[in-house]
Amino acid sequence: MKDSKSKIAIYPGTFDPATLAHIDIIKKAATMFDEVYVAVARNTSKSPFFTEKERLSFIEQAFEGVSNVKVEIFDGLVVDYAKQKSSSIIIRGIRAVSDFDYEFQMAIANHKLESEINTVFIMPSEDYFYISSRLIKEIATFGGDLKSLVPEYVGEALIKKLSKK
Amino acid sequence: MKDSKSKIAIYPGTFDPATLAHIDIIKKAATMFDEVYVAVARNTSKSPFFTEKERLSFIEQAFEGVSNVKVEIFDGLVVDYAKQKSSSIIIRGIRAVSDFDYEFQMAIANHKLESEINTVFIMPSEDYFYISSRLIKEIATFGGDLKSLVPEYVGEALIKKLSKK
Amino acid sequence: MKDSKSKIAIYPGTFDPATLAHIDIIKKAATMFDEVYVAVARNTSKSPFFTEKERLSFIEQAFEGVSNVKVEIFDGLVVDYAKQKSSSIIIRGIRAVSDFDYEFQMAIANHKLESEINTVFIMPSEDYFYISSRLIKEIATFGGDLKSLVPEYVGEALIKKLSKK
Amino acid sequence: MKDSKSKIAIYPGTFDPATLAHIDIIKKAATMFDEVYVAVARNTSKSPFFTEKERLSFIEQAFEGVSNVKVEIFDGLVVDYAKQKSSSIIIRGIRAVSDFDYEFQMAIANHKLESEINTVFIMPSEDYFYISSRLIKEIATFGGDLKSLVPEYVGEALIKKLSKK
Amino acid sequence: MKDSKSKIAIYPGTFDPATLAHIDIIKKAATMFDEVYVAVARNTSKSPFFTEKERLSFIEQAFEGVSNVKVEIFDGLVVDYAKQKSSSIIIRGIRAVSDFDYEFQMAIANHKLESEINTVFIMPSEDYFYISSRLIKEIATFGGDLKSLVPEYVGEALIKKLSKK
Amino acid sequence: MKDSKSKIAIYPGTFDPATLAHIDIIKKAATMFDEVYVAVARNTSKSPFFTEKERLSFIEQAFEGVSNVKVEIFDGLVVDYAKQKSSSIIIRGIRAVSDFDYEFQMAIANHKLESEINTVFIMPSEDYFYISSRLIKEIATFGGDLKSLVPEYVGEALIKKLSKK
Numbered sequence: 001m002k003d004s005k006s007k008i009a010i011y012p013g014t015f016d017p018a019t020l021a022h023i024d025i026i027k028k029a030a031t032m033f034d035e036v037y038v039a040v041a042r043n044t045s046k047s048p049f050f051t052e053k054e055r056l057s058f059i060e061q062a063f064e065g066v067s068n069v070k071v072e073i074f075d076g077l078v079v080d081y082a083k084q085k086s087s088s089i090i091i092r093g094i095r096a097v098s099d100f101d102y103e104f105q106m107a108i109a110n111h112k113l114e115s116e117i118n119t120v121f122i123m124p125s126e127d128y129f130y131i132s133s134r135l136i137k138e139i140a141t142f143g144g145d146l147k148s149l150v151p152e153y154v155g156e157a158l159i160k161k162l163s164k165k
Numbered sequence: 166m167k168d169s170k171s172k173i174a175i176y177p178g179t180f181d182p183a184t185l186a187h188i189d190i191i192k193k194a195a196t197m198f199d200e201v202y203v204a205v206a207r208n209t210s211k212s213p214f215f216t217e218k219e220r221l222s223f224i225e226q227a228f229e230g231v232s233n234v235k236v237e238i239f240d241g242l243v244v245d246y247a248k249q250k251s252s253s254i255i256i257r258g259i260r261a262v263s264d265f266d267y268e269f270q271m272a273i274a275n276h277k278l279e280s281e282i283n284t285v286f287i288m289p290s291e292d293y294f295y296i297s298s299r300l301i302k303e304i305a306t307f308g309g310d311l312k313s314l315v316p317e318y319v320g321e322a323l324i325k326k327l328s329k330k
Numbered sequence: 331m332k333d334s335k336s337k338i339a340i341y342p343g344t345f346d347p348a349t350l351a352h353i354d355i356i357k358k359a360a361t362m363f364d365e366v367y368v369a370v371a372r373n374t375s376k377s378p379f380f381t382e383k384e385r386l387s388f389i390e391q392a393f394e395g396v397s398n399v400k401v402e403i404f405d406g407l408v409v410d411y412a413k414q415k416s417s418s419i420i421i422r423g424i425r426a427v428s429d430f431d432y433e434f435q436m437a438i439a440n441h442k443l444e445s446e447i448n449t450v451f452i453m454p455s456e457d458y459f460y461i462s463s464r465l466i467k468e469i470a471t472f473g474g475d476l477k478s479l480v481p482e483y484v485g486e487a488l489i490k491k492l493s494k495k
Numbered sequence: 496m497k498d499s500k501s502k503i504a505i506y507p508g509t510f511d512p513a514t515l516a517h518i519d520i521i522k523k524a525a526t527m528f529d530e531v532y533v534a535v536a537r538n539t540s541k542s543p544f545f546t547e548k549e550r551l552s553f554i555e556q557a558f559e560g561v562s563n564v565k566v567e568i569f570d571g572l573v574v575d576y577a578k579q580k581s582s583s584i585i586i587r588g589i590r591a592v593s594d595f596d597y598e599f600q601m602a603i604a605n606h607k608l609e610s611e612i613n614t615v616f617i618m619p620s621e622d623y624f625y626i627s628s629r630l631i632k633e634i635a636t637f638g639g640d641l642k643s644l645v646p647e648y649v650g651e652a653l654i655k656k657l658s659k660k
Numbered sequence: 661m662k663d664s665k666s667k668i669a670i671y672p673g674t675f676d677p678a679t680l681a682h683i684d685i686i687k688k689a690a691t692m693f694d695e696v697y698v699a700v701a702r703n704t705s706k707s708p709f710f711t712e713k714e715r716l717s718f719i720e721q722a723f724e725g726v727s728n729v730k731v732e733i734f735d736g737l738v739v740d741y742a743k744q745k746s747s748s749i750i751i752r753g754i755r756a757v758s759d760f761d762y763e764f765q766m767a768i769a770n771h772k773l774e775s776e777i778n779t780v781f782i783m784p785s786e787d788y789f790y791i792s793s794r795l796i797k798e799i800a801t802f803g804g805d806l807k808s809l810v811p812e813y814v815g816e817a818l819i820k821k822l823s824k825k
Numbered sequence: 826m827k828d829s830k831s832k833i834a835i836y837p838g839t840f841d842p843a844t845l846a847h848i849d850i851i852k853k854a855a856t857m858f859d860e861v862y863v864a865v866a867r868n869t870s871k872s873p874f875f876t877e878k879e880r881l882s883f884i885e886q887a888f889e890g891v892s893n894v895k896v897e898i899f900d901g902l903v904v905d906y907a908k909q910k911s912s913s914i915i916i917r918g919i920r921a922v923s924d925f926d927y928e929f930q931m932a933i934a935n936h937k938l939e940s941e942i943n944t945v946f947i948m949p950s951e952d953y954f955y956i957s958s959r960l961i962k963e964i965a966t967f968g969g970d971l972k973s974l975v976p977e978y979v980g981e982a983l984i985k986k987l988s989k990k
Contacts, residue, residue: 106465109461
C-alpha cells in the first residue's frame with residue numbers, strides 16, 4: 001500500500017542550454033519522485049545566452065510525452081516556488097566537477113528559509129560527468145563537435161545563434 | 166493522481182552507533198520516499214564497536230511507530246540488497262565534512278554494477294553537520310557530553326560498554 | 331605576568347555588507363587579541379553594492395562601546411596596512427564553504443611580501459557557516475527573510491537600497 | 496635506442512602575464528618532452544590586460560636560445576591546435592591553489608573531442624606554488640614588490656602599463 | 661630532428677592488484693615517454709593482498725610485447741629508484757576521486773629530495789575514473805561483477821585467492 | 826595600554842615526531858599569544874612511534890629559553906585541557922595538504938562542547954608546507970635525507986630507533 005501523498009520534486013536551474021547531463025538528471029529524478037517540476041530561472045542578472053522561452057523549450061522537447069515531468073519558468077526564491085508546487089524536495093545535480101561549496105551553501109540557506117524543504121543531490125551517469133553549459137558554449141564557439149554533449153536540436157540552435165552574432 | 170509504483174529507497178551504512186545526523190537523514194528520507202529501508206551492514210572486517218543487533222536496535226527505537234521506515238541487517242553488495250527490496254534508490258548522507266571522494270566512487274561503482282540504481286545524497290540539518298560516529302566514540306572515551314550528538318539511550322549504551330572494556 | 335607587547339590583529343575584507351558571520355568572527359577575534367582593526371577595503375574594482383562609508387558604519391554600529399575593536403577604511407596592500415598598525419596578524423574567516431584556494435594563495439603571498447606577517451583563520455559559529463554576502467543580496471532581491479543572516483539595520487538598508495534601483 | 500617518433504607537447508594558456516610559475520613549468524616540460532609549444536590564447540572574450548603580442552614576447556624572452564621551446568599565438572579549440580602540431584600531449588600547470596574542477600573538466604572534454612590527446616599536469620616548484628596572474632596584477636596595482644613573482648621585464652611592463660591607465 | 665636523450669619515466673605504485681585504470685595510465689604514459697618503468701613497491705608495511713610477484717606479473721601480462729614498458733619490483737625511496745633508471749620523471753595517476761593531498765605532498769617531498777626529479781599527473785580515461793584497488797577487493801568479496809574493472813585474469817586470481825581464505 | 830587579561834593558547838597534537846612545520850607553527854603562535862601550551866597527546870590508541878616523553882622532549886629542546894612556550898603531556902578531551910589552562914584558544918596547523926574535513930569537524934565539536942573555546946588555524950611557512958610526520962617516517966625508513974624536515978636531533982633519534990627494530 002502506498003503513502004497517499006504524492007512526492008513532488010522541483011529541479012531549479014538556468015539551463016543555458018540544457019545539456020545531456022541535465023536531461024539525464026531529470027530522467028533519474030522522474031523515476032524517483034511522483035512529479036518533477038523543472039524550474040527554468042528567468043535569471044536576468046546573468047544575461048543568459050538563450051532566452052527563457054528557448055531554454056524551457058529545449059527541455060520540453062526532451063520530455064514530450066513524459067507525464068510526470070513538467071517544465072516551467074520561475075522567478076524569485078526557489079523555496080517560494082517549491083511551496084507553490086506543494087513540493088518539499090529540491091533537486092540539484094552534483095558532478096565530480098561541481099561547485100560543491102556554492103551548492104552546499106544554497107542547500108543550507110534554503111533549508112533555513114523553509115525548514116520543511118530539503119535538497120537532494122543526484123549525480124548524472126559517468127558519461128555526462130564532465131559536461132557544463134559553459135564548456136558547451138566554448139566548444140561551440142570554436143566549431144567543436146557537440147554530439148555527445150547536448151541534444152541534437154540544442155546543438156543546431158547554438159550554432160545558429162552563434163553565427164548571427 | 167499518483168504514479169502506481171511505490172518509491173522505495175535504501176539507506177545502507179555501518180551506524181556504529183547511529184547519531185542524530187543519521188536519524189535526521191532517515192527522517193528526511195521518510196518524507197521523500199514511500200518506503201525507506203535502513204540497511205545496517207554486518208561489516209565484519211571493520212570490527213564495529215557495537216554488535217549488529219545493537220546497531221539495528223538503536224535505529225529501530227528511534228523509528229518505532231513510523232510505518233514507512235524499516236531497519237534490517239544486510240550482508241553483501243549494496244546493489245544486491247537494493248534489488249531484493251525492489252529499490253532503485255540508494256541514500257547516502259553528505260556533510261560539509263564528508264569523504265566525498267569515497268562517496269562518489271561508491272555511487273559510480275554501484276551505478277556501473279546496476280545501471281537502474283542511482284544514489285541520492287541528502288544533507289543533515291545544520292545542527293548535525295559536524296557529527297560522525299568516530300567523533301562520538303572519541304568524546305565518549307574521555308567523558309565528554311553526548312547530549313546533542315546521539316539519542317539518550319545510545320549515549321548510555323556507549324558509556325556502559327566503555328566502562329566494561 | 332604578561333608579555334609587554336600588545337597583540338594587534340587586522341581583519342581586512344570588503345564587508346558588502348557585513349553579515350552575522352563577519353560579526354561573529356570579529357567578536358571571537360576581540361577575545362583573542364588585544365586590539366582588532368577591521369579594515370574595510372575601498373575596493374573600487376569590484377564596484378560594491380554599498381559605499382565604503384555604509385560598509386564601515388554597519389560594522390561600527392555592531393561594535394559600539396567595544397573598546398578593542400576599531401573599524402577603518404583602507405586602500406592598497408593588506409601588508410602595508412598591517413605594518414602601519416604595528417600588526418603582524420591578519421585574520422581571515424574560514425567557512426566550510428569558503429574559497430580555500432584563494433585564501434591560501436593570499437596568505438602565502440602576504441607572508442612572502444612581509445615575512446613577519448602571518449594569517450590566522452577563524453571559523454564562525456555553526457549557525458553562520460552558510461552565510462555569504464553574495465547569498466544575502468540574492469535573498470534580499472527576492473524578498474526572502476534576512477533575520478538570521480544580517481543585523482536588522484543591515485537588512486533594512488538592503489531593502490531600501492534595492493527598492494531604489 | 497630511442498623511439499623514432501618525437502614527443503611533442505603543447506602548453507596552452509592566457510599567460511596574462513607569464514609568471515615565474517609558468518616559466519618554471521615550461522622549463523620542466525622542456526626536459527620531459529622533445530618539443531614544447533607554448534600556445535598563447537588570443538582569448539578576446541576575457542579582455543586580457545596585455546595584448547597577445549606582449550604576452551607572447553614575455554615568454555619568448557625567457558626562452559631565447561632554448562631550441563625545443565616555441566611560443567605561438569593560437570585561436571580556436573586546443574585539440575585542433577594540438578593536431579596541427581602533431582602533438583597528443585596537453586600540458587597544464589597544477590598548483591595547491593589551482594581550480595582543479597575546471598582543469599579536470601577541460602581535460603576530460605579535450606579527451607572526448609580527440610581520444611588520442613591526453614593532458615598531463617605538472618606542478619611548479621614549491622617557491623612558485625602561490626603565484627597567479629590575478630594575484631600579480633593586484634599586487635602591482637598597490638605597488639607591492641614583484642621581484643619573486645615575475646621576470647624583471649614583466650614587472651617593469653606591468654608598472655608602465657598601470658601608470659598609463 | 662630529435663633530442664638525443666631518451667625520456668625515461670617511472671610509475672611507482674602498489675598495484676594490489678592492477679586495475680584497468682592503472683593499465684590505461686601506463687598505456688598513455690607509453691605514448692608520451694620513450695621508456696616507462698612500472699615500479700611495483702614491495703611495500704611490506706601495508707601487507708598487500710597479492711604477493712609482489714603476482715602484482716608484477718599482472719602488469720607484465722597486460723604489456724607483453726610492448727617494448728617500451730618494463731615492470732620491476734622496487735624497494736626504498738622512489739627518487740633513488742628513479743636515479744638508478746636515469747629517469748627524472750615520476751608518473752602518478754590522478755582521478756577525480758584521488759587523494760590529491762597525499763599525492764601533492766609526495767610530489768613536493770620527492771622534488772625536495774632530488775630537485776632534478778619532477779612528478780607528472782595523468783588522468784585515466786573517463787571509463788576508469790571510479791576504479792580503485794580497494795573498491796575492487798570489496799566488490800570481489802561479495803561476488804560482484806569485475807568485468808569492467810580489472811583484466812579478466814586478475815578477476816580470476818582475485819576470486820581464487822578469496823575462496824582460499 | 827593593554828587588556829589586562831593574558832591571551833593563552835593551547836596547541837594539541839601527537840607530534841610523533843615534531844617536524845620543522847610544527848616548530849614553525851609554535852614559533853608563529855608564540856608571537857601572537859601571550860602564552861602557548863603545546864599539548865602532547867598521550868594517545869595510546871594510535872600506538873605512536875616515539876614515547877610521550879620523547880615526543881615532549883623533542884619540542885622542549887627546540888624552545889629552550891623561550892619563556893612563553895610550555896610543553897606538557899595531556900590526556901582526555903582537548904577542551905578540558907584548555908579550561909584547566911584558562912585558555913579559550915585552540916591552535917591547529919593547516920597546510921595545503923591538510924585533512925581539512927577532520928580539522929573542521931574537531932573545531933566544531935570542540936566549540937559545541939565548550940562554546941567559549943574557539944579554534945584558530947595557522948599555516949606554516951611555505952618551506953614546511955609539504956611536511957608530515959607520516960612522510961618523515963617513510964623517508965627515514967629508506968634512508969632519505971631528513972635535514973630540511975626535522976630538527977637534527979629528531980633525525981638522529983629516528984635513525985637510531987629504526988636501526989633497533
